Amino acid sequence: MPELPEVETIRRALEREVLGYELQALDVRERVHLLKNCTPQELKRALVGRRLTALGRRGKFLVFEFGPWAVVLHLRMSGRLLLRPAEHTRLVLHFEGKTLYLDDARRFASLYLALAKELGELKPLRQLGIEPLTPSYTWEAFQTLLTSKREIKRLLLDQTQIAGLGNIYACEALFEACIHPKRPARSLTQQEAKRLFEAIPRVLERALEAGGTSFDKYRTPQGELGRFQEEFSVYSREGEPCPRCGAPVKRIVQGRRSSFFCPGCQR
Ligand SMILES: [Zn+2]
Structure with missing residues (x-):
């Protein structure tokens, strides 16, 4: 399972690749296991046409902010975010000129949609403890x-x-x-x-x-x-x-x- 250094490495790489880019289309290929609190339609309505304004991390969660909306993603056992498609594509994010694929052989990855200002109250994030490599780690x-x-x-x-x-x-x-x-x-x-x-x-x-x-x-x-x-x-x-x-x-x-x-x- 990706731990903090792997998730942070992914975050930094994606920040270089897609931060500030507009999401032009989104294709959910696996909704049952992946989408925890929204439908594909709700996800599209919230995100398509918006720019990726911030890309954060909390514990092993990646936090994508698209203006007022945020997507919280946990890769679990086998999830990967790739710039090229692999065998088990579950979600495709079409940014202007760049495409991001969520590949997940074992289907344990989980995705939550939330309002950015309410991120702190989202259950999986609310429960997290102190964060090493930040000032909260005292x-x-x-x-x-x-x-x-x-x-x-x-x-x-x-x-x-x-x-x-x-x-x-x-x-x-x-x-x-x-x-x-x-x-x-x-x-x-x-x-x-x-x-x-x-x-x-x-x-x-x-x-x-x-x-x-x-x-x-x-x-x-x-x-x-x-x-x-x-x-x-x-x-x-x-x-x-x-x-x-x-x-x-x-x-x-x-x-x-x-x-x-x-x-x-x-x-
Ligand atoms: Zn020893």
């Missing part, structure tokens, strides 16, 4: 999250606590901070908490520089691969040596997700 806010007795790895994946982190970057950040993924959040010492607080944006920034992770279906709108999978310290590296201490990386299952960690240096 040491004070982070410490408040850590009063929970939940396992730290599961807490990091909870989008209502921190928005945008997924399995890959949660594993990598815990490795950087030398914290075992099963530790109760509130058992972290001040020093460990501080290390984790700093590791999260650092891992995300590095992934952004690499254009995200192309471990599965993810591609940039231009069809390029991300390169962060080449920099994984623990994720998907079960049995391979830890880059820090050489111990073999272990995999455990937490909440039906794999956690990868080093038993040597993550305590």
Whole structure:
């Protein structure tokens, strides 16, 4: 699933390609799974003939603003926004001279239509937690999250606590901070908490520089691969040596997700 660095990479690429362009036509090829709160007709009426005035991101959601209207899109497991059609086109946005295709093999992507001024009240956005890489990510806010007795790895994946982190970057950040993924959040010492607080944006920034992770279906709108999978310290590296201490990386299952960690240096 695309996580914060992949969604942000897509956002930046699309900003260069279509920001300020007029949407001339729109073709919904999959409405049942994709459109969560509107019909194709309502979507067309709201957007066609308007310019893309802003392109934002909240957690793993992309937010397209067309004047007074906004479209909120989550790519989920296999969604991709491409400048060329691929096999599973679900939505086509015809901008003046440029076409954007939503490709989604598994049909989990979801789209919401909202008034731009009411975006904050839209349910999927309203529930999101603090946003790393923004001023809302403060040491004070982070410490408040850590009063929970939940396992730290599961807490990091909870989008209502921190928005945008997924399995890959949660594993990598815990490795950087030398914290075992099963530790109760509130058992972290001040020093460990501080290390984790700093590791999260650092891992995300590095992934952004690499254009995200192309471990599965993810591609940039231009069809390029991300390169962060080449920099994984623990994720998907079960049995391979830890880059820090050489111990073999272990995999455990937490909440039906794999956690990868080093038993040597993550305590
Ligand atoms: Zn190690």
